Amino acid sequence: xxxxxxxxxxxxxxxxxxxxxxxxxxxxxxxxxxxxxxxxxxxxxxxxxxxxxxxxxxxxxxxxxxxxxxxxxxxxxxxxxxxxxxxxxxxxxxxxxxxxxxxxxxxxxxxx
Amino acid sequence: xxxxxxxxxxxxxxxxxxxxxxxxxxxxxxxxxxxxxxxxxxxxxxxxxxxxxxxxxxxxxxxxxxxxxxxxxxxxxxxxxxxxxxxxxxxxxxxxxxxxxxxxxxxxxxxxx
Numbered sequence: 001x002x003x004x005x006x007x008x009x010x011x012x013x014x015x016x017x018x019x020x021x022x023x024x025x026x027x028x029x030x031x032x033x034x035x036x037x038x039x040x041x042x043x044x045x046x047x048x049x050x051x052x053x054x055x056x057x058x059x060x061x062x063x064x065x066x067x068x069x070x071x072x073x074x075x076x077x078x079x080x081x082x083x084x085x086x087x088x089x090x091x092x093x094x095x096x097x098x099x100x101x102x103x104x105x106x107x108x109x110x111x112x
Numbered sequence: 113x114x115x116x117x118x119x120x121x122x123x124x125x126x127x128x129x130x131x132x133x134x135x136x137x138x139x140x141x142x143x144x145x146x147x148x149x150x151x152x153x154x155x156x157x158x159x160x161x162x163x164x165x166x167x168x169x170x171x172x173x174x175x176x177x178x179x180x181x182x183x184x185x186x187x188x189x190x191x192x193x194x195x196x197x198x199x200x201x202x203x204x205x206x207x208x209x210x211x212x213x214x215x216x217x218x219x220x221x222x223x224x225x
Contacts, residue, residue, distance in 0.1 A: 032211070034213075042218060042219075043116075043203050043205070043216030043217050043218050043219050044155065044203070044205075044216045045216070046213035046214065046215065049213065085154075087154055092210075093210050093211045098210040099145060099157045099160055099168065100145070100155075100157070100205075100214060101157060102147075102154030102155045102156070103154050104152075104153065104154055105154055
């Protein structure tokens with residue numbers, strides 16, 4: 001699987017949008033971009049995924065650049081409960097390499 | 113059934129003992145994954161099953177580790193002759209297919225003393 005690069009940490013103010021960047025410059029055409037987050041002492045939680053088009057759900061929006069070499073996860077109105085480690089993962093859809101490969105992620109701290 | 117269930121949540125064992133963890137995936141999820149996570153690191157892949165077939169094993173899974181999913185439902189992960197380096201959080205996840213999201217359990221925290 002292609003590797004991803006994320007800054008180690010960032011913070012934002014409660015109520016503001018949190019924009020979490022991810023670089024995946026070696027992504028292949030059949031690889032999806034997934035985002036998970038992990039709140040302290042819990043298992044990872046799925047947020048969103050996409051292939052080429054921008055995606056939005058009740059939790060977040062995913063913006064993928066046209067060349068697919070980077071993406072941004074947007075939490076539109078961050079709350080204190082969004083403080084967590086966020087993992088950006090690229091993954092093929094099927095076959096032997098379809099597992100999720102986690103890096104260190106980015107630690108988001110939402111301040112009051 | 114509202115999620116992936118793991119048992120026990122915590123396990124303390126003496127070095128050299130064997131331990132077994134259980135994972136109950138979401139019903140009808142045919143893919144089941146095991147991960148290990150140490151402090152400050154992201155989860156590391158150990159192995160995964162599609163139904164009862166174990167399709168991939170990480171090199172992290174030494175001969176002391178074995179996983180089974182005998183009927184394609186629950187899975188067990190056994191560690192024989194535990195070592196202090198085995199201390200970690202062991203996470204299980206399941207998914208319906210390769211594309212849809214994987215749901216993780218709360219994990220089993222193993223401490224080897």
